[in-house]
Amino acid sequence: MTKEKFYEEERKLIEKAKGGDRKAMEDLMDRYEPLFRKLCAGETRMDWEDIRQDLAVSFLEGVRAFTPERGTYFPYYIRQRLYWEKVHLVERMMRRRSVELQSLAGIENIADESEGGRDHLEVLKEIAADLPLSKKERDLLSALLRGEKAADVRKAMNMSRASYYRLRARLFAALRKEKDRFWDMVK
Numbered sequence: 001m002t003k004e005k006f007y008e009e010e011r012k013l014i015e016k017a018k019g020g021d022r023k024a025m026e027d028l029m030d031r032y033e034p035l036f037r038k039l040c041a042g043e044t045r046m047d048w049e050d051i052r053q054d055l056a057v058s059f060l061e062g063v064r065a066f067t068p069e070r071g072t073y074f075p076y077y078i079r080q081r082l083y084w085e086k087v088h089l090v091e092r093m094m095r096r097r098s099v100e101l102q103s104l105a106g107i108e109n110i111a112d113e114s115e116g117g118r119d120h121l122e123v124l125k126e127i128a129a130d131l132p133l134s135k136k137e138r139d140l141l142s143a144l145l146r147g148e149k150a151a152d153v154r155k156a157m158n159m160s161r162a163s164y165y166r167l168r169a170r171l172f173a174a175l176r177k178e179k180d181r182f183w184d185m186v187k
Contacts, residue, residue: 010074017063028063029056035079039086051089058085121145127178137171144168 010031016024036055040048062081066074128141136157143153154164 007073011068014063014066014068014074018066025060025063029059032059032078035082039082043086043090051086054089055082055085058082124175128175131174131178133171133174136167137174140164140167140171141175 010028013024013028013031017028036052036059039055040051043051058081059078062078066077068074125145128138133141139157140153143156148156150164153159154161157164159167
């Protein structure tokens with residue numbers, strides 16, 4: 001198939017898809033499946049399916065927003081749109097994880113919002129006692145509650161920086177699940 005025929009066929013599919021033809025939209029998505037796979041491949045910071053779904057939504061929005069009168073070929077337009085969508089997805093995810101890793105991400109800071117009630121650290125210790133935490137996670141929680149610095153904790157626990165932050169992220173995720181219970185016990 002020549003480029004002209006390919007572009008003409010694709011233009012017709014885009015017009016049908018913009019008009020609400022579901023089959024045309026599916027055909028367009030099938031054509032660009034290799035692009036979806038390429039953009040998702042090698043991404044280790046996010047789940048492949050999460051990226052794929054967000055890119056699919058961006059693709060659908062891109063088809064509806066595409067205007068061929070501007071003189072841009074659809075393949076170029078959609079590649080750029082999906083590439084930048086992935087970049088923004090990863091940036092948002094990295095920002096969110098950075099906040100989670102650098103603090104208790106709301107677990108110790110939510111105590112500031114409460115007035116009166118029980119001691120927040122004691123409640124946090126009570127909740128942690130009921131959780132199925134590993135010995136390392138319990139040791140890390142104890143060190144964090146004592147206010148020890150990350151470098152000191154890593155050295156004492158003989159951990160690399162990466163393993164320290166992974167363990168810390170798992171611990172915070174477990175604690176974050178118990179946020180409602182924390183509030184009930186504090187009041």
